[in-house]
Amino acid sequence: MSDYKDLMTDMGERARGAFAALSGITSAQKAEALVAAASALRHSQPGILAANAQDMIKGRENGLSDAMLDRLMIDAERLDVIASAVEQVAALPDPVGAIIDRNERPNGLIMERVRVPLGVIGIIYESRPNVTADAAALGLRSGNAVILRGGSEAMESNRAIHAAMVAGVTAAGLPEHAIQLVQTTDRAAVGAMLKAAGLIDIIIPRGGKSLVARVQEEARVPVLAHLDGICHTYIGKAADQDKAIAIAVNAKMRRTGICGAMETLLVDQDYPAPGPLLRALLDAGCEVRGDDAIMELDPRTVSAEAEDWDTEYLAPIVAARMVGGVDEALAHIADHGSHHTDVVVTEDEAVANRFIQHADSAIVMWNASSQFADGGEFGLGAEIGISTGRLHARGPVALEGLTTYKWVVRGTGQIRP
Incomplete structure (x- = not known):
């Protein structure tokens, strides 16, 4: 020494x-x-x-x-x-x-x-x-x-x-x-x-x-x-379905090994099209580890364990659960997030503003993929x-x-x- x-x-x-x-x-x-x-x-x-x-x-x-x-x-x-x-x-x-x-x-x-x-x-x-x-x-x-x-x-x-x-x-x-x-x-x-x-x-x-x-x-x-990037994407009940699918798949699968990759997907229980959202991820080659409500939507999903909510996979795996609105999504992020990057997908501006105000993250995004969590994408050249x-x-x-x-x-x- x-x-x-x-x-x-x-x-x-x-x-x-x-x-x-x-x-x-x-x-x-x-x-x-x-x-x-x-x-x-x-x-x-x-x-x-x-x-x-x-x-x-x-x-x-x-x-x-x-x-x-x-x-x-x-x-x-x-x-x-x-x-x-x-x-x-x-x-x-x-x-x-x-x-x-x-x-x-x-x-x-x-x-x-x-x-x-x-x-x-x-x-x-x-x-x-x-x-x-x-x-x-x-x-x-x-x-x-x-x-x-x-x-x-x-x-x-x-x-x-x-x-x-x-x-x-x-x-x-x-x-x-x-x-x-x-x-x-x-x-x-x-x-x-x-x-x-x-x-x-x-x-x-x-x-x-x-x-x-x-x-x-x-x-x-x-x-x-x-620190690690346990990044969340919350799909609100008023999310545009095409945007939700495109953002979720990109956030997870564009590059799974970067710190801005989505690791947890939170879906509002009143979002009308959770099935196509999960199918898109599964069809893209992503393993979905879900709660009981998620598992009912597609037989290819597997059961999430307690540690999944706190895991940075850096792999084609995502933890997914249903939540009862934006406040429950925020509570989950507060309990399990790493204060890195968290995303809300919704066309409801009031919900988006509540998420932006209360998500205690270094980066908060509205209707955009968490893969943009990169200095070059922020116009900073590098990071x-x-x-x-x-x-x-x-x-x-x-x-x-x-x-x-x-x-x-x-x-x-x-x-x-």
Whole structure:
């Protein structure tokens, strides 16, 4: 452990030096560096795909689920999406230096709140190698230095993507240590990151319950948590039937392994067409685990157990139950949800507004698929994750979420009486 403490001290000190250097870099220079990084990703396609193929082979040998393999896999199309996301971040407005608000006091003092970077950000994540590029791009654009620790299952992919990103940004004149990758898969290195107070300013975990729980338990550094996505879709009695089917099937089956996938379907007992809704899911290849009322509608359904209401499947499985109106749906979500993304499907605006007001979720949607719970779809270019907590940032954490603020007071010689 002492070796990893030394490693993290060394990486942290280099990161703090890079962070200081970034304060003198213009917004245009940061944008140019990210465009160069995107170009390097595309130029490095053969090496990145070969590295990913190694990870995929190991993943299959180690028994990774289909959902985890889907998160891990990179092909030419996905790599182009990763590079495009970096370019989108480059094109976004730079939040650093933006004046949040301004107030002139009676004595003539001008008070401003101005956005500034968080500092050195440690990001711990699993499976998805695209996070390596997303996190590096968002960190750099918002003026932060990042220390990345990806999961062991994606180590070769992460190394290749990291190398391409560093090649791009350094060619554009930015410090190479603004983007660092922990090169070991030893879990003890994570422990050293979590205790690196004074070197790392904030830790962002992105992964399953066990990872987030460990980070929250062991961290001596502030944590911005990305928890699991137990996302609900409530079909109100006034839902349009075509919309209900399209939204439910898309929310579950478009990509089952992402955190915005629907895991629980709540159907109003007065919704007139529950049978076609369930048939559409079942015909699409989804296993439906239902309560007694749901099971009466289709013999292909199976009985839900108590733990199903609290499960993030990340697979073509959904838990489904009948509810007696919007308030019962909200009560179920309050008891079993993860405060990630919850959806109401209805043509009744009063019901929709009640759901929106009372669903205690980072993202609440009306008549839209929960698969839109993604920073790119929010116009943010990319995201570090979906924050389900209440402090600092909530929902998709992108550029603005990676800044804080300082007060700037401008005077003309005022003294306090």
